[in-house]
Structures are given as C-alpha cells and as structure tokens.
Amino acid sequence: MKNLLKPDYYFKSLYDIDINWLKELNIKNLILDIDNTLVSWGTKQIDERGQMFINNLLKEGFRVCLLSNSSSKRVKNFINNELILYYTGFGIKPMKIKFLGALKLFDNKIDETCVIGDQIFTDILGGKRVGIKTILVDPIDSKEFLQLSF
Numbered sequence: 123m124k125n126l127l128k129p130d131y132y133f134k135s136l137y138d139i140d141i142n143w144l145k146e147l148n149i150k151n152l153i154l155d156i157d158n159t160l161v162s163w164g165t166k167q168i169d170e171r172g173q174m175f176i177n178n179l180l181k182e183g184f185r186v187c188l189l190s191n192s193s194s195k196r197v198k199n200f201i202n203n204e205l206i207l208y209y210t211g212f213g214i215k216p217m218k219i220k221f222l223g224a225l226k227l228f229d230n231k232i233d234e235t236c237v238i239g240d241q242i243f244t245d246i247l248g249g250k251r252v253g254i255k256t257i258l259v260d261p262i263d264s265k266e267f268l269q270l271s272f
C-alpha cells in the first residue's frame with residue numbers, strides 16, 4: 123500500500139513540468155486532474171494559463187485527457203478544443219475503472235501515460251493502481267482543504 127501512495131515524481135506546479143522532460147520519459151499521454159492542478163479549486167472554466175499549457179502540449183503531439191471527480195457537466199465546461207479528451211464515465215478516482223476508462227482513450231498505452239494531480243489518495247493512488255507513471259503537484263491553493271475544515 124505504501125508504494126501505491128508514493129508519486130514517481132513531484133513538481134511544485136503543473137506549470138513547472140517541462141515538456142522535453144516528459145518526452146525523455148517517453149510520455150505521450152497525460153491524464154490531468156482539474157481542481158487545484160490545472161486551475162484553482164471550483165473554477166468554472168479553463169483559464170488562460172491552463173489553456174496555453176494544454177495547447178502547447180497538443181501542439182507538441184501529446185494527448186491530454188481531463189479526469190475529475192466533478193460532474194460531467196462541469197468537466198465539459200473545460201473542453202473548448204476537440205483535441206482535449208475527457209473521461210466522465212463510471213467511477214470516481216481512485217477507482218481503477220475510472221483510470222482504465224481514461225487509458226482506453228489512449229489505446230491502453232500504459233507505459234506512455236502519466237497522471238498529474240494534487241491529491242495522493244485520488245490521483246496518485248488511482249494512477250499507481252493501473253500501473254501508469256504519477257506526478258504529484260502542490261495544490262494551486264488551499265481552498266479545498268479549508269472547505270473540508272469548516
């Protein structure tokens with residue numbers, strides 16, 4: 123269990139991850155968490171910084187799939203480019219079925235897929251359970267935590 127909670131890599135922010143470094147790792151597909159990874163918690167749409175980051179990934183030939191425990195209606199609000207994939211099928215992170223759904227969009231290329239997220243018990247654990255690489259980032263802000271505290 124302990125190893126399943128240990129990310130393979132850590133960055134302070136999604137935006138610190140270097141595309142060339144991903145290429146060196148032979149990563150071609152990214153499963154991306156939304157809240158507190160791509161945008162601040164509860165943001166309704168993708169912001170400019172997130173859009174630029176994803177556009178750059180797509181331009182460089184990466185495939186990107188948004189994977190969130192949010193409602194499918196909300197996740198779809200983040201899709202403004204048909205190249206951005208998303209999976210809102212059955213399950214919640216860290217259930218394997220949720221990650222397998224996203225992996226299917228990447229032709230089940232486990233070795234070429236990486237999940238990036240801010241939560242050990244959803245993003246990292248779920249990714250580890252299906253055998254993909256995992257990158258932990260710090261939450262963009264601590265709102266999520268504060269909401270749980272009150």
Ligand SMILES: [Mg+2]
Nearest residue numbers: 155157158240
């Ligand atoms: Mg998150």
